[in-house]
Amino acid sequence: EADIYQTPRYLVIGTGKKITLECSQTMGHDKMYWYQQDPGMELHLIHYSYGVNSTEKGDLSSESTVSRIRTEHFPLTLESARPSHTSQYLCASSDIGRHAGYTFGSGTRLTVV
Amino acid sequence: AQSVAQPEDQVNVAEGNPLTVKCTYSVSGNPYLFWYVQYPNRGLQFLLKYITGDNLVKGSYGFEAEFNKSQTSFHLKKPSALVSDSALYFCAVRDSNYQLIWGAGTKLIIKP
Numbered sequence: 001e002a003d004i005y006q007t008p009r010y011l012v013i014g015t016g017k018k019i020t021l022e023c024s025q026t027m028g029h030d031k032m033y034w035y036q037q038d039p040g041m042e043l044h045l046i047h048y049s050y051g052v053n054s055t056e057k058g059d060l061s062s063e064s065t066v067s068r069i070r071t072e073h074f075p076l077t078l079e080s081a082r083p084s085h086t087s088q089y090l091c092a093s094s095d096i097g098r099h100a101g102y103t104f105g106s107g108t109r110l111t112v113v
Numbered sequence: 114a115q116s117v118a119q120p121e122d123q124v125n126v127a128e129g130n131p132l133t134v135k136c137t138y139s140v141s142g143n144p145y146l147f148w149y150v151q152y153p154n155r156g157l158q159f160l161l162k163y164i165t166g167d168n169l170v171k172g173s174y175g176f177e178a179e180f181n182k183s184q185t186s187f188h189l190k191k192p193s194a195l196v197s198d199s200a201l202y203f204c205a206v207r208d209s210n211y212q213l214i215w216g217a218g219t220k221l222i223i224k225p
Contacts, residue, residue, distance in 0.1 A: 040201060040220060041218070042215065042216075043215045098211050099164050106155055107155065109154065
């Protein structure tokens with residue numbers, strides 16, 4: 001079944017640790033996105049990609065980095081986690097058609113202590 | 114510049130009553146409009162979209178949305194609310210780069 005997967009679902013980590021949030025999709029979508037969302041709040045685009053080897057920063061400044069080596073995989077990395085990074089991170093993908101909507105993963109809830 | 118506004122942070126409706134979640138947009142050219150729902154600790158799920166054609170769009174879970182070009186609105190509606198409809202609802206419009214511009218979200222609370 002075509003879908004988009006995020007792991008882990010929940011993560012509690014200490015300050016200063018390096019972490020990678022995983023996102024994979026099986027739909028063959030070229031476009032992928034990372035959003036940061038505090039609980040019940042609006043979405044903030046932090047990174048996006050239009051295809052392999054393409055990555056761009058979003059509207060919200062973020063200390064994270066992303067890579068897109070394979071079409072299906074779009075991991076997000078924090079080199080040194082801080083309490084201010086505590087949030088929910090949502091990954092999404094979309095087809096290239098102008099009518100295409102986004103498909104979202106279930107999210108990773110990150111807590112930095 | 115393209116933008117989306119959801120003027121209500123929260124909407125409270127009694128179960129069985131009709132509900133409306135408001136959305137207005139600003140976009141150059143033809144608007145492509147979307148509604149998504151988010152349940153607690155989950156990602157967003159697609160409800161419906163307007164591309165062209167009939168101004169009344171039907172979507173998942175009994176929801177529908179009415180496109181009004183003169184008022185630049187795309188309000189989400191349901192004739193009879195269920196407690197299980199309680200969630201966070203996002204309106205979005207596609208920009209010239211084919212990315213979605215999101216509203217701030219509206220929390221819908223359905224009381225038994």
